[in-house]
Amino acid sequence: MTPVHSDHSVKKSTMTVETESSNVDDSNQEAEPAQFLDDEANKNLPVKKNTSCCTGLKMFLAALSFSYLSKMLAGTIMKSSITQIERRFGLTSSTVGFIDGSFEMGNLLVIAFVSYFGAKFHRPKVIAAGCFTMALGCFLSAMPHFFMGYYKYETASQRASSANLTSSINPCSPHQDVHESLLEVSRSDCDKEPSSNMWIYILLGNMLRGIGETPIAPLGISYLDDFAKEEDVPVYVACLHTVAMLGPMFGFLLGSLCARLYVDIGFVDLGSITITPQDSRWVGAWWLGFIIGGVASLLSAIPFCFLPKSLKKPEEANNDKTSYNLLENMGATRKKPTPAKPKPRKWSETLKDFYTSLKKVLGNRMYFTFLCSSLLQFNSFIGFLTYKPKYMEQQYGQTASKSNFLIGLTSLPPVGIGIFLGGVIMRKYKMGIIAATKFAITMSFLAYVITLLHFFVGCENNVVAGMTVSYEGKTIPYHENAIFSDCNSDCKCASNVWDPVCGDNGLTYVSACLAGCTTSVGHGKNTVFHNCSCLEASSSWTGNSSAILGQCPKSEDCSRNFIYYTVIQVISGFCYALGGTPAYMIMFRCVQPELKSLAVGLYTLIMRVLAGIPAPVYFGALIDKTCLKWGSTSCGQRGACRLYDSNAYRYVYLGLSAVLRGPSYLISILFYILIKKHYQNKNLRPVENGGREDVPMNKEDHCKIKERLPGSSDAENESCI
Secondary structure, eight states, X not given: OHHHHHHHHHHHHHHHXXXXXXXXXXXXXXXXXXXXXXXXXXXXXXXXXXXXXXXXXXXXXXHHHHHXXXXXXXXXXXHHTHHHHHHHHTOOHHHHHHHHHHHHHHHHHHHHHXXXXXXXXXXXXXXXXXXXXHHHHHHHHHGGGGTXXXXXXXXXXXXXXXXXXXXXXXXXOOOSHHHHHHHHHHHHHHHHOOOTXXXXXXXXXXXXXXXXXXXHHHHHHHHHHHHSOGGGXXXXXXXXXXXXXXXXXXXXXXXXXXXXXXXXXXXSOGGGOOOOTTSTTOOBOHHHHHHHHHHHHHHHHTGGGGSOSOOOOOOXXXXXXXXXXXXXXXXXXXXXXXXXXXXXXXXXXXXXXXXXXXXXXXXXXXXXXXXXXXXXHHHHHHHHHHTXXXXXXXXXXXXXXXXXXXXXXXXXHHHHHHHHHHHHHHHHTTOOHHHHHHHHHHHHHHHHHHHGGGGGSOOOOOOBBTTTBOTTSOBOOTTOOOOXXXXXXXXXXXXXXXXXXXXXTSOEEXXXXXXXXXXXESOGGGOEEEOOGGGGGSTTOOSOOOEEESOOXXXXXXXXXXXXXXXXXXXXXXXXXXXXXXXXHHHHHTSOGGGHHHHHHHHHHHHIIIIITXXXXXXXXXXXXXXXXXXXXXTSOEEEEEEEOHHHXXXXXXXXXXXXXXTHHHHHHHHHHHHHHHHTTXXXXXOTTSSEEEOOSOHHHHHHHHHHSTTOOHHHHHHTX
């Protein structure tokens, strides 16, 4: 029995050894594929060292910044050239405002579809196509200059010289035949002048530039938000807008240079020009700025042609996702059927999804309230900025060149610094959406209060005989002017000519003829008129009866007020820009993440349609109501305004801006209440004093706090994974 038992034990032990050895072999065989998969996974994981800098997020940020700079440059050139275009084509302010609003019309045509469907395509290449379109629009805007004749401004001295009169002329001509010959010359010039409707090309070019600008903001920002760390997005947006602020600064400086150059420079003898940049008839080389802006837009398109469709987001979750996808491809999950390729969706389904997404965005009370508040403020800002150079010219007697220069040098740099510091403050203090809303509203309202000081630093009207004051120097009521008087009754003067002269008594006269001047000496800008009978009409004047070309300068008090105006602009602009970045980021957090691109596009669309298009038009129409003296074209039609009522201009321009902007802060308070009510249960945590503390807007910081809180639910913890 025992031997049998021993044999059985031996067999059993032998079988056990064989079984263990087979298990070891099987485990080794199973280990080899696993090790192979790990090696393959390590080989295929993205390595930062091998990633080219040209395909990275920083390269895209640099390219997007330059495109922002170029589009802002081109847009600012249009703003800085408003006065020049108005004078060159003999247009009213409302018509020029309509031309300026054509940029937003171009946006209106494509922005909604670009914002929604653009993210489904190669976003960098779509942005590149937009930059090319912007360049084409700039070149089209400059084209009328090369097909028009030379600029012919209204001047009595130039018409007299064209009538083969001597250099010593008599402005106060008692003969009618001279003016009849001048009228015939004017009619012949009108027949030869092909530029009556050439401004339409500027409108079309500006519209084309608006179409090209459309994809840059929504697709660029959404691209950054998709592939950058969430806590870095505010800093990237702040850097982007800070670099973009260089565009307006360079644009106004370039506009200043172009306004200083005569429109037909290089083609006419500048010595024969009788007007100076201080004159309301002066037209600078407006076309040159559009050419430079077109070249900049063309260069900004090149980098986007070499950027990838998508980037790797720098998160650890991507590594796990990549390994899982690799194991799935290697057959680790062979039991699961391979998903079929999605079928192409019908247009009806796509449009239905678009309608659903649009309904979700507009149905968001926080987003809609934010939209209404921004709409009022944008109406105020766009109208204010469009006619700001013109306001500085008419109110403070500055030239177009100096106005653009001061805007670019003093107003815009503080705004750029404020935008950047706003992003830094937001990140440093870990501002949540409630704190960011409070900060943005506070800074904006502070800037608004400071802006109201502009009402107290204006200047009085220009002293123009027969227009703002009588020939005796006494103030006359608004619009009760009479340019003819007893002192010039013997002269056959044209009433529609604006060729101002400044008398030695400090009064400006509409023309040398209306000043009663009988002789003149000199040539061109150095012409001096003598024996002006209307200067003697003023009982308080006992000096010379001479006059020189051009309007009389403003008083010293006006120059001092202009300094105060500039200081107010710097402080208010900085305060408002300080809350600009938090306000911009609030819009992203008001909607669902998948609707961010649509929300930005819709926001831009509404700002363009309801603010960008109408604001310059109705601002310009009200400004036209304050005109005292209209110019005339070579065809005898009404041209650009030459003289405004300064007091009425100030109250209309500043008052309309203040009335639009004021109610927006009541809506902002409602927006803050909605934000606080919505997020107080989600992004707030209890503190020691029993109150609640605002949590940063970043999801990562929110999740870290949730992990430290006792009693956090599993659902909340899983949402942070």
